[in-house]
Amino acid sequence: MALENLRAYKVCYLLPMPILQPSSSVSSLPRISCVVTRKWRCWRMGQSQPTHTRKKNSMQLPRAAAAAVDIEPQNASTSNSNVLLEVKGLTAVVTESRQEILKGIDLIIHQGEVHAIMGKNGSGKSTFSKVLVGHPDYEVTGGTVIFKGENLLDKEPEVRCHSGLFMSFQSPVEIPGVSNMDFLRMACNARRSTLGLTELGPLEFYGFLSPKLAMLNMDPKFLDRNVNEGFSGGEKKRNEILQLAVLEADLAILDEIDSGLDVDALQDVAKAVNGLLTTKNAVLMITHYQRLLDSIKPTYVHIMENGRIVKTGNASLAKQLEEGGYRAIADV
Numbered sequence: 621m622a623l624e625n626l627r628a629y630k631v632c633y634l635l636p637m638p639i640l641q642p643s644s645s646v647s648s649l650p651r652i653s654c655v656v657t658r659k660w661r662c663w664r665m666g667q668s669q670p671t672h673t674r675k676k677n678s679m680q681l682p683r684a685a686a687a688a689v690d691i692e693p694q695n696a697s698t699s700n701s702n703v704l705l706e707v708k709g710l711t712a713v714v715t716e717s718r719q720e721i722l723k724g725i726d727l728i729i730h731q732g733e734v735h736a737i738m739g740k741n742g743s744g745k746s747t748f749s750k751v752l753v754g755h756p757d758y759e760v761t762g763g764t765v766i767f768k769g770e771n772l773l774d775k776e777p778e779v780r781c782h783s784g785l786f787m788s789f790q791s792p793v794e795i796p797g798v799s800n801m802d803f804l805r806m807a808c809n810a811r812r813s814t815l816g817l818t819e820l821g822p823l824e825f826y827g828f829l830s831p832k833l834a835m836l837n838m839d840p841k842f843l844d845r846n847v848n849e850g851f852s853g854g855e856k857k858r859n860e861i862l863q864l865a866v867l868e869a870d871l872a873i874l875d876e877i878d879s880g881l882d883v884d885a886l887q888d889v890a891k892a893v894n895g896l897l898t899t900k901n902a903v904l905m906i907t908h909y910q911r912l913l914d915s916i917k918p919t920y921v922h923i924m925e926n927g928r929i930v931k932t933g934n935a936s937l938a939k940q941l942e943e944g945g946y947r948a949i950a951d952v
């Protein structure tokens with residue numbers, strides 16, 4: 621069920637709601653809907669409310685996270701005008717088991733910044749990203765998340781995406797029966813319509829896509845294949861960045877985008893991400909390794925431990941980690 625949830629999540633997350641409605645006249649509906657589990661469709665069509673978006677959560681007072689985290693969010697004293705994301709005291713549990721994973725996260729990301737989150741396996745990095753994009757496996761139990769001045773936790777997953785929040789998965793899912801090209805174009809048009817832009821037809825879209833493919837050194841033949849189906853690990857990661865390039869997100873969350881990439885692919889992906897960075901957007905990348913940070917320079921490096929950000933520094937923190945392991949930074 622976990623994989624099905626994730627697959628359905630990716631489809632629902634990137635595509636507009638009407639495509640998922642049985643009454644939709646969109647011709648690609650049968651192919652799209654076949655990969656969306658019945659459970660998920662019921663869930664998304666309002667027959668039951670996702671727990672993580674219940675108003676109750678957004679009304680809860682932020683937990684006194686400062687007491688639990690031994691660092692202040694960086695740039696706390698700078699102007700709020702260019703804040704993209706502000707997370708305060710975020711706590712979350714696994715929806716089914718009620719196990720608490722996030723235990724009070726504080727993080728502020730401004731436009732133009734690159735943040736890296738590092739941390740031991742199982743410290744909660746992926747959970748944090750998935751909670752931000754509204755994954756139903758998790759329920760927010762406290763804290764606040766403001767994205768571009770609005771309460772993110774109240775929004776449906778696809779609204780979060782179309783308003784400019786993108787996440788590339790640590791393990792990208794295959795979506796059988798859905799062509800990569802159709803998927804990218806529908807996702808792109810959903811975002812464009814949110815921005816008040818005209819939708820792109822197939823030919824126009826191909827013109828829009830071509831330079832992005834070239835930037836990633838991706839063969840156009842990947843467009844004719846089903847989303848990630850049979851792709852190698854590295855090809856899947858490139859495809860995630862292609863989705864990001866198409867969506868032109870304001871905040872990109874990249875969960876271990878470097879894992880499974882060969883040296884050349886890492887350079888292609890890093891070049892593409894650097895090429896997408898502007899003074900208006902930002903990147904939050906999760907990684908275990910310094911090598912990614914050599915190519916995509918972080919403004920801040922955070923260390924996550926047991927569901928909290930316990931240390932924040934600059935790129936030198938990652939270097940210390942690389943050289944001496946987590947023990948080396950424990951007392952810094």
Ligand SMILES: Nc1ncnc2c1ncn2[C@@H]1O[C@H](COP(=O)(O)OP(=O)(O)OP(=O)(O)O)[C@@H](O)[C@H]1O
Pocket residue numbers: 714717719721739740741742743744745746747748757790
């Ligand atoms: N859906 C879930 N059901 C049960 N446990 C979960 C679930 N999601 C996360 N966890 C648990 O929460 C903890 C944090 O997981 P998470 O995937 O966020 O770690 P991570 O920091 O991304 O680790 P890694 O570096 O290995 O990717 C782990 O112990 C994991 O088993």
Ligand SMILES: [Mg+2]
Pocket residue numbers: 745746747790875
């Ligand atoms: Mg992870």
